[in-house]
Amino acid sequence: MxxxxxxxxxxxxxxxxxxxxxxxxxxxxxxxxxxxxxxxxxxxxxxxxxxxxxxxxxxxxxxxxxxxxxxxxxxxxxxxxxxxxxxxxxxxxxxxxxxxxxxxxxxxxxxxxxxxxxSEDQKREWLEPLLRGEIRSAFAMTEPGVASSDATNIETRIERDGDHYVINGHKWWISGAGDPRCKIFIVMGKTDPTAARHAQQSMILVAADTPGITIKRPLPVFGYDDAPHGHCEILFENVRVPAANMLLGEGRGFEIAQGRLGPGRIHHCMRAIGVAERALELMCRRLDSRVAFGRKISEQGVWRERIAESRIQIDMARLLTLKAASMMDTVGNKKAQAEIAMIKVVAPNVAQQVLDWAIQAHGAAGVSDDFPLAAQWAGNRTLRLADGPDEVHRSAVAKLELAKYA
Known part of the structure; x- marks a missing residue:
């Protein structure tokens, strides 16, 4: 390999x-x-x-x-x-x-x-300005009223009315919605609650200035508001958008969600490994520059064990991430689903552990904003929930493993 x-x-x-x-x-x-x-x-x-x-x-x-x-x-x-x-x-x-x-x-x-x-028209209108960095966007799936880790629970309604769709729903933790440059939402909702379980959902493009959209509040993460990007709670009340804004067609929303989340998940994991590397670097520099009880803290056994364990865990997480990336390139996202699920569990948890040790190494300074560790800890902790919680990914891995012996 x-x-x-x-x-x-x-x-x-x-x-x-x-x-x-x-x-x-x-x-x-x-x-x-x-x-x-x-x-x-x-x-x-x-x-x-x-x-x-x-x-x-x-x-x-x-x-x-x-x-x-x-x-x-x-x-x-x-x-x-x-x-x-x-x-x-x-x-x-x-x-x-x-x-x-x-x-x-x-x-x-x-x-x-x-x-x-x-569609080509949709790409010209939204993808091209995004690629040029002229606008920003948001993905509106998660809802406060249901367990959104199961996307089939989504309750937002997308109903056909002539040449338009009318959207009504309540979303939250919509990252990027607080940015004034956010011009487009990709919204997931139900077009047909009577269809088969995975054919009820659709995704539709909604311009951010469409009447009926209300940003209720930004939602801070452990006290960090993440301005000017932010994560927001949003109401969609009788929001009318052209029927041409539907992505791929009615009932294809779950399929699109699965296609979108694979790359999104692996990018989160790649960044989490960068966070862990930075934390390990800061930890080593801090431990090597501080003296306690007559010798450098870096010379004390417990910290050498933590440094070694950090290096081992980071390298393991990176190798598994690279394997998933290679499979996505060679056999496709669907065949790499087990590897993607595994790294989505492993990488954030490894980063969280290394961050925790780095914060401990910095003492009280570690929980301050004098170093990036506290903010990184808060941001990284959300990754065990974002794009599916650990429990869902572990369940997916177990299901695929058991299928080998059915």
């Missing part, structure tokens, strides 16, 4: 590392300060940062743009999943960095969805 990266990938990797060193790491505090300043001076934290907008053209000039999208004529720069993995990992080391390269969630998953399932 050959996991060697292509020469193009290696060249992009070196270019991306240099970009991170020059433009991303030195600006981590400046990014947060700009958002806080917008809140204090303008009364609005939900304003896109000038810092990121200034960095985007630089990333594009260096060929570090739209690398996530394979086999698309609209994004010829896109890489295979295997070649994108180490680059996505590097971007993931800083929470806001992927946006600089037009490779942040949920836009990447939405662009993959549009590329795979949208």
């Amino acid at each position: 050959d996991f060697d990266y292509s020469e193009r990938c290696k060249e992009l990797q070196a270019r991306l590392l240099a970009f991170m060193d020059e433009h991303i790491y030195p600006n981590e505090k400046a990014w947060k300060e700009e958002i806080d300043r917008n809140g204090a001076e303008k009364g609005n934290r939900w304003i896109p940062t000038e810092l990121i907008e200034q960095l985007k053209p630089l990333a594009r000039e260096q060929g570090l743009w739209n690398l996530f999208l394979p086999k698309s004529p609209r994004a010829p720069e896109g890489l295979s999943n295997l070649d994108y993995a180490p680059l996505c990992e590097i971007m993931g080391r800083v929470g806001w960095a992927p946006e600089v390269f037009n490779s942040s969630a949920p836009d990447t998953g939405n662009m993959e969805t549009l590329e795979r399932y949208a």
Whole structure:
């Protein structure tokens, strides 16, 4: 099994590392300060940062743009999943960095969805401006009233009325909806509650300025509002959209969801490994610079064990992620479903453990905003829920394993 990266990938990797060193790491505090300043001076934290907008053209000039999208004529720069993995990992080391390269969630998953399932007219209207980084998007599936880990529970109604569909429903944890650049929602709902269980759902494109859409509130994660991106609770009340906005056709929503979530899940895992690597680096530097009880903390046995275990777990998670990426490239997402499910459990849990040890190594400083660890811990913890909770993925793996012996 050959996991060697292509020469193009290696060249992009070196270019991306240099970009991170020059433009991303030195600006981590400046990014947060700009958002806080917008809140204090303008009364609005939900304003896109000038810092990121200034960095985007630089990333594009260096060929570090739209690398996530394979086999698309609209994004010829896109890489295979295997070649994108180490680059996505590097971007993931800083929470806001992927946006600089037009490779942040949920836009990447939405662009993959549009590329795979949208009509040519829909692609021209929505995919092309997303690929240019002119707008942003959101994916509206999760609902407060049902266990949304089972997508067939979704209750939002999408009902045909002449040349339009009328949407009524209540969504929450809709990432990106708080960004003023969010211009399009991909909404999942039921078009026919009487159909077969997996044929009741559909997905439809809804322009964000359509009458009847109300953003009720942003939802903070462990106290972090994630402005200017955010995660929001939204009401759809008699929202009318053209029938031409339907993706693929009525009853195809579950199929689209499964196709969308594969790439989305593996990208989350790639970024989580980057988070874990950053945490391990910060942990080692901290332990080697602090003295307790007469010797460096890095010389004390318990911390050497934790450093070693972190390296072992990160490398195991990376290898499993690369295997899943390789299978997605060679045999397709469906045949890689077990590997995708496994990494979705493994990578966030490994990152969470390494982050926890890194926070412990930093003492009280670890839970402050003087270091990125606390914010990364909060963001990473949501990955054990986002795109399906651990329990659902474990169940899927067990079902596939048992099927071998049926």
